[in-house]
Amino acid sequence: NAGVTQTPKFRVLKTGQSMTLLCAQDMNHEYMYWYRQDPGMGLRLIHYSVGEGTTAKGEVPDGYNVSRLKKQNFLLGLESAAPSQTSVYFCASSLDRGRREAFFGQGTRLTVV
Amino acid sequence: GQSLEQPSEVTAVEGAIVQINCTYQTSGFYGLSWYQQHDGGAPTFLSYNALDGLEETGRFSSFLSRSDSYGYLLLQELQMKDSASYFCAVRDPRDDRGSTLGRLYFGRGTQLTVWP
Numbered sequence: 001n002a003g004v005t006q007t008p009k010f011r012v013l014k015t016g017q018s019m020t021l022l023c024a025q026d027m028n029h030e031y032m033y034w035y036r037q038d039p040g041m042g043l044r045l046i047h048y049s050v051g052e053g054t055t056a057k058g059e060v061p062d063g064y065n066v067s068r069l070k071k072q073n074f075l076l077g078l079e080s081a082a083p084s085q086t087s088v089y090f091c092a093s094s095l096d097r098g099r100r101e102a103f104f105g106q107g108t109r110l111t112v113v
Numbered sequence: 114g115q116s117l118e119q120p121s122e123v124t125a126v127e128g129a130i131v132q133i134n135c136t137y138q139t140s141g142f143y144g145l146s147w148y149q150q151h152d153g154g155a156p157t158f159l160s161y162n163a164l165d166g167l168e169e170t171g172r173f174s175s176f177l178s179r180s181d182s183y184g185y186l187l188l189q190e191l192q193m194k195d196s197a198s199y200f201c202a203v204r205d206p207r208d209d210r211g212s213t214l215g216r217l218y219f220g221r222g223t224q225l226t227v228w229p
Contacts, residue, residue, distance in 0.1 A: 031217075033217060035219070040121070040221065041221060042200060042219050042220055042221035042222045043156070043200065043202075043219040043222075044219075045216060045217070045218060045219075048216060048217075056216075058216060059218070090155065090156070092156075092217070094217070101146075101158040101161070102146075102158065102202075102217055103158075104155040104156050104157070105155060106154075106155050107155055
């Protein structure tokens with residue numbers, strides 16, 4: 001019963017460094033999402049994917065890239081980290097857009113100094 | 114565009130009833146959901162309304178009025194463990210180009226504090 005797994009759980013980056021956040025789900029879900037959560041801002045959609053090999057922009061995509069080479073994995077990349085990207089990042093998945101429930105990973109707390 | 118509005122915080126005492134409202138504006142609509150998030154945790158699904166009316170799940174109920182673009186989450190018999198943030202979320206089946214992609218948007222959340 002792994003569900004949605006995010007790695008790493010914590011990370012500190014220096015400005016300008018790059019990193020990749022990994023999201024893996026074992027529920028054979030088609031839809032996957034990346035959100036960032038900042039105090040008072042709720043969950044803001046960065047990028048999402050409706051299936052293997054597809055990605056699309058959400059509300060706040062600038063500074064991030066994503067890839068969905070395999071159905072179970074959704075990668076979020078930061079090419080040149082900035083302090084404004086300090087946040088908690090959540091990955092989520094759902095079976096398809098008609099399904100009611102999205103399942104979330106436990107989050108990645110990223111600090112950019 | 115899309116926006117969801119909900120109160121930033123609500124307080125109540127144990128045993129009371131509290132209602133958290135959500136109004137939404139989206140270019141398309143495919144159902145209203147509610148999620149709960151405890152401090153430091155991941156959001157977890159509570160309820161979903163695709164059609165007008167009330168859905169009940171134990172102590173929690175959710176209501177939707179599509180004509181008013183409005184819904185609410187009703188929590189009864191409040192317990193201390195209900196202290197958390199509650200988010201409404203909508204699925205928008207269309208993007209700005211009109212294609213049928215199902216984005217999931219969240220409101221900013223309502224912090225519920227339950228006092229003994």
